[in-house]
Amino acid sequence: MKIFSFWRSLATYRVRIALNLKGITPDEVIEINLLKGQQRDAAFKAINPMGAIPALIDGEGPPLFESLAIIEYLDEIKPNPPLLPKDPKARARVRGLAQIVACDSHPLVVPRVREYLAHEFKVDEAGVAKWAGHWIAAALGALEQHLTHGKQTGNFCHGDQITIADLCLASQAAGAHFFKVDMGPYPTVKRIADNCMKNEAFAKAHPLKQPGAPAAA
């Protein structure tokens, strides 16, 4: 198994956590340096035409793409420990929480979007930071409401089982740190993020623990 990765990619962070939880060690980790724009190179676009990471090649391929699709793939080929509950409504809740992060928030703060704002709309650095903070906070607020009011919330998003929602919540917390979003208004999210970080599968997958990462960011 080969994974296309970069230390700072929050979507790749989610997949790294899943790999760790499943006990899968990729044979190869191929760096796609987002800060150098390598995701736009023709060689990588042949792997993933969207020009985004992660991408994952298992055996003969073809390359798999989109973090949640890859995580569900890993969950299907190696079902233990499961990353989704069994009941359909519970699965929908977990997938919905994950998608608040992976659909409603993270796609708005990826490099290509921040670059578009800066180049096309001439938004300055402070404006781009405000934009990123706004969408990260919007999702954190929605997660907080769901998790505070949801009867199923436990040590993790859904009871005491680690699910796809926790992988996404952890990536959202890392994004909040990168973009200096105060976690104070989101105590339930923070509690769960802290629980996640006590787990080695999350801790060693963290962006700042990857090759190439700065000492602090």
Next chain:
Amino acid sequence: MKIFSFWRSLATYRVRIALNLKGITPDEVIEINLLKGQQRDAAFKAINPMGAIPALIDGEGPPLFESLAIIEYLDEIKPNPPLLPKDPKARARVRGLAQIVACDSHPLVVPRVREYLAHEFKVDEAGVAKWAGHWIAAALGALEQHLTHGKQTGNFCHGDQITIADLCLASQAAGAHFFKVDMGPYPTVKRIADNCMKNEAFAKAHPLKQPGAPAAA
């Protein structure tokens, strides 16, 4: 079953197609008028804190949210006709194609994002239209590459079975129409979108066929 819906919502369009394919008629369709900002009303935010549609309540609830989570729920409670293939790599491909639309593209053009650009960054109408067109085209380009080069592409995204990827592709084609994006450069996407529209489940779910829709948009 109750669905919170609006004629123009592309994410709700996907769910309507799934309901039609599964032969499920909701007992109630509750309009959340996005043009009047009803998605931000406290009453609706108690249903979905993200302030987005669709949301769906089946029986006692709780409300389900996020279109792809709802569609997989419907696929799990009513497995026929299936909206995912059986093979894990095929499922990952279908989910990945769906997520190119539902994660990488559509969240960038929803009302709350266009409103932020206009209000916070003072982007004019032409600029917002250019923004929307850019992200819609980026995903259409990625889909076209996947579908042209993928050996599994058939009458639909994955062979001749209608899958979640087709629901998303149809919503992307409707979005391209709304935002006047030329489909010329994406002949494979267009071919599949045309095949979808020959199916009554897609045709009658189309935004322009819903109550409240203008005669043309």
